[in-house]
Amino acid sequence: MTLLGASSVSAASNAFIHPGALHTLVDFARMKAKIAENAQPWTNGWDILIKNSHSSLTWTPRAVETLYRGADGTHPENYSALFNDAAAAYALALRWKISGDNAYADKTVAILDEWSAKLTRIEGTSDKFLASGLYGYQLADVAEIMRDYQGWPAQNLDRFKTMMLKVFYPMNHDFLVRHNGAKIDHYWANWDLANMDSMIAIGILTDRRDIYNEAVDYFKRGKGNGAIDHVVWKLYPGGLGQTQESGRDQGHNTLAVALLGAFCQMAWNQHDDLFGYEDNRVLKGVEYIARYNQGANVPYTPYSNSDVTQNVISSNGRGDKRPVWELFYNHYVVLKGLEAPSLTMAAKATRPEGGGGNYGPNSGGFDQLGYGTLTHTLK
Template sequence: MNSIDRDTTHREHNQHRMSRRSLLRTAGGLAAAGALGGAATVLTRGSANAAPATFAHPGALHAYGELNRAKVRVAAGDDPWLSGWQRITANSHSASTWKANPQATIIRGGTGENYGILYNDIHAAYQNALRWKIAGTSANGDAARDILNAWSAKLTTVTGNADRFLAAGIYGYQFANAAELMRGYSGFDLDRFKTMMLNVFYPLNNQFLTGHNDACITNYWANWDLCNMNSILAIGILCDDGAKYDQAVNYFKTGAGNGSIGHAVPFLYDSEGLAQWQESGRDQGHTIMGMGQMGAFCEMAWNQGDDLYGYDSNRFMKAAQYVAKYNLGQDVPFTKYTWGTGQSCAYSEQTVISSGSRGQLRPVWDILHYHYAGRRKLSVPYITAMAEKVRPEGGGGDYGSTSGGFDQLGFGTVMYAK
């Protein structure tokens, strides 16, 4: 039995869950195990109320089958994989000559901000890791390893004003994903990297989800919860930590803050197949960021056997259709949204959907299109149309030099095309 078959077998006892491996087989994993130069691995762990009985590796944003498909399709020169691959190789962050600039302290918000150093290095590590995984170029693998090792040897603190929680969340889940790709690479100090994630990033992630910076539970927008949920989930996968995986998945389902599915998607319009997103009355830039954040969360869980994409009758899919439809220039319904702000939960409301940043293009749509239309064979015309507008997706450095251009790891076309 090869590694892909083993990975399938250990999931199939969960009959109530859709098997991502079964769908992968029907979608067509295109080459035999070993084509990536290393088979998928699983680590057995004790039972938990949400975590898988075993963790699959690689198993965060990118599982073995997706990586293998990208490798085979790019080598064959097939589109859209090839055009997606060319977005990676054209990005300066993917150069094997990139040198890390590690800091002991990262500050986001307030005096002395330097967090741009961190997100640029993370995206360089991630992009170099993809180049190694897809093309097998050792120079890129070495570059990714060296960036990750440099930061785990030096970083001790993430701080700043409330924005420190954004830094811990966004860069935590991105860092963990880069490391997951480099697991087992010669010279990569995975244990030291795990220690950094557990000691520097996780405490802030946990502090935010449990205390929300001592503010009213509804004060912070959905993305604040979501990025910290993503970091905890990715750290749980990287560290084979079922308790952290459980914490993140259970928060998605029942959490009190705005990142949980019922709060992030507060209003359903089932007759139209749509649902309102929590930040829709704020602006479309942050709303589309939410599509990327929740999409990443669902994909990481999917790669461990949990179908959160379809949770609560495809609640997230309906929200993504809503956001896509509005950003394609079409009308959508809107229900007055109210919430409490600050420490005293002062009343606030939004009565109309915001047109701010309407139509903004971010690399968040192909992951959703290829899941719902590709794996699930569902009709998601607005998601599909948005994906077609952005395709082929780039990544960090392709959508501006400020932090918003680095909120998503990107490259969904090459990584998720079916």
């Protein structure tokens, strides 16, 4: 598979919708109109965005040539620079799209340009594959928002795309194919899902139908734990599906929700309904996680893989908040009219959702782009 070169998109019917990663033009028009009307809950979501220091015009990027995630005993970890800059770029891009103030656009592309001019490698321990996934999808999503900004020179956008294809995509692909040389079920679902998110976002950004299809195919038929039948591996009556990381801890279990939501939303915006795949299998997993983390009991079947056996569901991190529920609530309940009582409770409990910087300074608070109340509320 070639990494660079001509797009495989050759016919208008096969062309990508732009912008069409996490958000579309229709989404931005809705956000802008609702803020102009001072409507709720959008205004509460907007307020939390503009109060976050990452959305400030004083933000200064800290790009590096080699990003390190995971203590390898030689190089200091510096990946916090990227997860903070990615969060800032997203927050600033939203402020531009909603306010129309080009100062926010200029700051956003300045961040993207700093990284595309400097970053050449991602290294560290196996954790480097978390970086390639999490920050790959976030950066690609921001660039997709900014692609129509007239103040971003075409050559700079092209340089950014080249970085995504040379630095991030090869790692995404390699991890999903080789899994760092480990057994196929060794890595938890969120490792696969992060790299799938990056892959699908890069496919959209660079008009690479082959990369996009590779990600969607893995969701449906992949061998690792990120494939949907492995993420939601045990179905129960009543619309519940036990998730792969339920016996690990609830922080990582809800991270899987964050990454699943981003993946399905990006596909949805390209007219592929993975939310509804296999009779709403994603919803069954989301409802399972939401129910347990809202304090109710759920059925549990002992889970085993090559490394662990987990006989009980983990209560570690139970009830911790991540800004992940609004996307699912608005898709399944508001748009499709399905019943999801626990998801509905979770969405209400976390509203308004913030973004990176609102959930602590550590990497876990930046694993999702957030601001779902502002960006995903439909009505």
